[in-house]
Amino acid sequence: MIGKFRALPLRSRLALLVAVAVAVAVAAVSTTCWFLVRGKLYDELDSKLQAAIPDIRVGPNDIATLLRTCPQAPAAYGGPKPVYYYQLVRNGHDKPCVFANSAGTVEIDSRDQDVARHADPTVWTFRNGTDTNGKDIRVLAFAAIAQGPGGGIVSDTAMVIGYPLKETEGTLNDLALLLLIVSGIGVVGAGVAGLWVARTGLKPVDRLTGAVEHVARTEDLTVRIPVEGEDEIARLSRSFNSMTAALASSRDRQAQLIADAGHELRTPLTSLRTNIELLARSDETGRAIPPADRAALMASVKAQMTELAALIGDLQELSRPDAVDRGPLKVVGLHEIAEAALERARLRGPELRFEAELEPWYVRAEPAALERALVNVMDNAVKFSPTGGTVEVGLRQGELTVRDHGPGIPADELPHVFERFWRSPSARALPGSGLGLSIVARTVQQSGGEISLGPAAGGGTRAVIRLPGAATPPPG
Incomplete structure (x- = not known):
């Protein structure tokens, strides 16, 4: 059953749930209403029975005569047709003693004999019963009390008064039928209203579904859904639009990256192809290339292969999503990583002088990625430093600075230095892919820090990396 329900369309399930909820509510209200009316009618009927206790001047001898003769049926009565039932019930006797003006004979119940046996005038019992003809009646039983001069309670005897339930049951049956009709109309109306509400309420979902299907079918990411209000559907629409x-944006960046990568790869590949074709033609024709030229060609091939490998490595680094786990973050000494990067920079610029002042500072980062970022920053300083120039590296309170004394970066180019594949016109003749600073910025941001480049006082460029500190690791 649950499986069939879940297989229904959402709007059908909503309509069915609304109809069921209304049906349950209507059934509960109708049942409560019926029982309240029934209780009220029975209270009025019980009051009527109490008010109908006969004011008959019969003394103990007369009651004794009635009990002694104990007629089993009412006597012929010349007045209007009686409505109430009157009879005496004796404890231990199956046959009642019926009054002359009784409307009939009430079937004796064990509760009537209990009242007779206890003879307690404070006990009044009400019940539903039948007469000897099978008619439903409401019955009141209480201990019989003599109304004559002798007074007192007649031992082991109860008086039973009854009234027909035909009118009361007719009223209750009419009420039940009315409530059933109203409930049926309410349930049907609730189902129709639920279906209408489901269709109306799910229109935004239909639009969202249509948009998703359109995107899946056409890959058109320009689709936007109109947003109205602040409800859950509006939030879902905003989320879809976002x-x-x-x-x-990601697809555009990917396309731009592929285009830029193709452009950057074309230069080293063209150079490699030209040099290799020259070497191959020399071997095919048997015309030897002078040793100096051959050595220059081989050096150029090696340099282009190195540049190509570096470019491929940078592209692989940038292709990794930011959310991908890049390795465990560790508490590492920024001063130690900076010293290691500085040693590699010295190898690449043996003609330069390096001045370093590194204070201890610990950060939480991925060691390999952070070292590569610092190497890229120092490589830039080496690349743009004049021969015999100085590269200054300092680390104070989590702020790492790398300064060169090169030509500097023009103010109009500073906003572009961290863009992928961007290279200043003055640097396009130098080796590099234009990805180094982009990788640096990404690595620093993933470590919770920030990086900036700007002109240095007295000329050159000053790079500043700020990283939040971490607790110093325990010794050993």
Whole structure:
């Protein structure tokens, strides 16, 4: 049953749930109403029975005569047709003693004999019963009390008064039928209203579904859903619009990256192809290339292969999503990583002078990625430093500075230095892919820090990396 319910369309399930909820509510209200009316009618009927206790001047001898003769049926009565039932019930006797003006004979119940046996005038019992003809009646039983001069309670005897339930049951049956009809109309109306509400309420979901299907079918990420209000559907629509905008931006960046990568790869590949074709043609024609030229060609091939390998490595680094686990973060000494990067920079610029002042500072980062970022920053300083120049490296209170004394970066180019594949016109003749600073910025941001480049006082460029500190690791 649950499986069949879940297989229904969402709007059908909503309509069915609304109809069931209304049906349960209507059934509960109708049942409560019926029982309240029934209780009220029975209270009025019980009051009527109490008010109908006969004011008959019969003394103990007369009651004794009635009990002694104990007629089993009412006597012929010349007045209006009686409505109430009157009879005496004796404890231990199956046959009642019926009054002359009784409307009939009430079937004796064990509760009537209990009242007779206890003879307690404070005990009044009400019940539903039948007469000897099978008619339903409401019955009151209480201990019989003599109304004559002798007074007192007649031992082991109860008086039973009854009234027909035909009118009361007719009223209750009419009420039940009315409540059933109203409930049926209410349930049907609730089902129709639920279906209408489901269709109306799910229109935004239908639009969202259509948009998703359109995107899946056409890969058109420019689709946007109109947003109205502040409800859950509006939030879902905003989220979908944000998602498609992010996907479109990501696809545009991916396309731009592929285009830029193709452009950057074309230069070293063209140079490699030209040099290799010259070497191959020399072997095919048997015309030897002068040793000096051959050595220059081989050096150029090696340099282009190195540049190509570096470019591929940078592309692989940038292709990794930010959310991908890049390795465990560790508490490492920034001063130690900076010293290691500085040693590698010295190898690449043996003609330069390096001045370093590194204070201890611990950060939480991925050691390999952080070292590569610092190497890229120092490589830039080496690349743009004049021969015999000085590269200054300092680390104070979590702020790492790398300064060169090169030509500096023009103010109009500073906003672009961290863009992928961007290279200043003055640096396009130098080796590099334009990805180094982009990788540096990404690594620093993933470590919770920030990086900036700007002109240095007295000329050159000053790079500043700020990283939040971490607790010093225990010794050993």
